[in-house]
Amino acid sequence: MKNFYQCLGVSVAVLLANTASAVSFNASSWPGPFSGITITSSGTLETKSFAGFTGLGVQGGNVGGEIDTRDGESSEWINFQFSTPTLISDLTIGTLYPNGEFNDSVNEAARITVNGSSTYQLQATGFTTATWNGSGSVANVSPARDGNPVGEGAEGFGAWKITNPFGNLLVTSLRFTPRKLGDDTGRDSDFTIVSLNSPAASLPVADAGSSMALLGMGLLSIVGLSRWTARQRA
């Protein structure tokens, strides 16, 4: 009996996990739809594109198409709500530059609040370097420079891919706000959301196979239990 219920329990749990669809957002596909994600914001959402990248931000304020510090740290924001708690395998933030680029007077920083409580920070520190105080690792995917002077290298989108940003934490919401580090103008922090993915998207076949195997074990347990019961009655 115990084995039967254990097998059945595991089978059902794995099947349920497989039916939770993967979430995927990419600003280049704006306005979606993006299955399983509800996006809300402080104002009209707007994308900006250059250097081969697209990011999502908020219209107006200090910087159009970016989440900026107009009227402080919480006046412009974007919120991602997930219909099912999900792992986040990667998150890419754009137009986040160090001091001196695009007239910025600070090393721009983005704050990400997870599930309404835990806060994390991504901060650009150079053309290709940034700090992230969460799990995983951050890598530059488009240089954080404005292309002036010419010798410094081509203009880039200032894009940073954070892999496994929240570890094994199941995420229901992400809130994106800028850090006010300077004079609260367009020279202060502002940024965009480029893309976001959950890990399940690449695993459906293997998971489906293991689910069927476990379900099969559960069914075999039922057969065994029936035979055992029949023998007891005989």
Ligand SMILES: [Ca+2]
């Ligand atoms: Ca803005």
Ligand SMILES: [Ca+2]
């Ligand atoms: Ca910026």
